[in-house]
Amino acid sequence: MYAKLETRTFLAMLVGVSFAFILLMKPFFGPIFWAVAVALIFFPVQQRLTRQLGNKPNINALITLLICMVIVIIPVLVLGAALITEGMGIYQKIQDGQIRPGEYIDQINRSFPAIQTFLAQFDINFGELRDRAVSAFLGGSQFLAKQALGVGQNTFEFFLSLALMIYLAFFLIRDGSKLVDLMIKALPLGDERERLLFAKFAEVTRATVKGNLLIAIIQGALGGIIFWALGITGALLWGVVMAIVSLLPAVGAAIVWVPVAVYLTAVGDFVPAMILTAYGVLVIGLADNILRPILVGRDTKLPDYLVLLSTLGGIAMFGINGFVMGPLVAALFMAFWGIFIREFAEEEPKEVASSPLDLDEIHEDGKRDTDN
Known part of the structure; x- marks a missing residue:
């Protein structure tokens, strides 16, 4: 009885000290x-x-x-x-x-x-x-x-x-x-689960920062270059804005260059408008479709709708850091529920494999990351 009390007291103090440490590190x-x-x-x-x-x-x-x-x-x-x-x-x-x-x-x-x-x-x-x-x-x-x-x-x-x-x-x-x-x-989660979760954390962080951020920089640079070439005011500023909105699927840099192309058409600058439209569709737009599978990979990519919602929610909650943290939280959410479905639910493994997050591949990635 006394040993159980000691254990519970220790665990309670461990949680309290850990929480205090998190608050200490918050700034x-x-x-x-x-x-x-x-x-x-x-x-x-x-x-x-x-x-x-x-x-x-x-x-x-x-x-x-x-x-x-x-x-x-x-x-x-x-x-x-x-x-x-x-x-x-x-x-x-x-x-x-x-x-x-x-x-x-x-x-x-x-x-x-x-x-x-x-x-x-x-x-x-x-x-x-x-x-x-x-x-x-x-x-x-x-x-x-x-x-x-x-x-x-x-x-x-x-x-x-x-x-x-x-x-x-x-x-x-x-x-x-x-x-x-x-x-x-x-951590008391089980070594196999922990390695899988750490592998997913590393995978999503690399994909979001190295892949998506690099793609956003490329699209922003391409947009800034065409704005500068066409003599549009604030080319650098608009290039950075395009880089930021490029992080959002289904929105992308088009939210910036399309209104500019429409305005150029409205004021009679038809040639610059046609050049910007063709450049935006063929160069800026295709850069995402070509580079994302290479730099990020289809297997590590969350569904576009989940990336969009988690990115917007992350920015609202964490500020500028949210464009990485939002998808990261979403990926860990999917990973935790994937583990739960695989280990505790009654569905067969084949049904789990049809989910947006392929657990078998993540498990193999976790093993490879651990072996390396």
């Missing part, structure tokens, strides 16, 4: 998460260095981290600085009246009166839709300006978080395998 959640993502993505680089240079954990981890900084962190910082400058410029032009989004919409309405007639069939008031679009545009530019001001005022906090992320990434790259083995030993 550093962003840097910790991205450090884990960096370690997962660049772990193969560290393994290759180990094979070539030998078992030198500190040197190999340092070289891996330097490679990450050169090809990822520094370019992102440069792009972010350019984006802030561009966003401030757009916001200032709106404040000075040089850019009038309402007039652009009115021009489209005058050139294509059928749009207003079409919307009226669905009881949609064009005037209200116009006001909402203008408010959204002004709100977006104001948001960018506030973010730029916030970065300027919190420069020390930003670079502190960046330094913390780099510092943590070094140790996670160096000791990641040991930490995973330690967590598998500590």
Whole structure:
């Protein structure tokens, strides 16, 4: 009896201390998460260095981290600085009246009166839709300006978080395998389940960050280049916006370049409008269909509807980090329920294999990741 009381007391204190530790780490959640993502993505680089240079954990981890900084962190910082400058410029032009989004919409309405007639069939008031679009545009530019001001005022906090992320990434790259083995030993879920879940976590993180993010950067770059070539104001800003919306399936970069093509047609710039339309369909649009299976893979991809909902929900809950965390939570949700169906439900394994998440393949991926 006394031994049971001791065990229960210990477990209660363990849960309490663990919860307190999570609250303690909450302010550093962003840097910790991205450090884990960096370690997962660049772990193969560290393994290759180990094979070539030998078992030198500190040197190999340092070289891996330097490679990450050169090809990822520094370019992102440069792009972010350019984006802030561009966003401030757009916001200032709106404040000075040089850019009038309402007039652009009115021009489209005058050139294509059928749009207003079409919307009226669905009881949609064009005037209200116009006001909402203008408010959204002004709100977006104001948001960018506030973010730029916030970065300027919190420069020390930003670079502190960046330094913390780099510092943590070094140790996670160096000791990641040991930490995973330690967590598998500590968690009371069963070693096989834990390895499967860790394999799924690594798989989705790599696919989302390395695959989807790279595709978004490519689509944003392609969109920014054509905007710049056609002389459209704020090409860099719109390129980044296209990169962001490219993360959302069924929406994509078309939400940016299609209205611009319509406006160019409305003002009589037919040649630029045709060029932008053809480029958007044949180059920007096909980039996703061609590159996603190569960089992400069909087997690791969640259903598009689930990616869309989880990405939007993740952004609403976690901010900018949500575009990775949302699909990650959705994938773990599918993995947990897949394990439950396979081990506890009465359905046959063949019925489970027909679900969007192929458990047998994940199980094999988990074994391969463990063996490596």
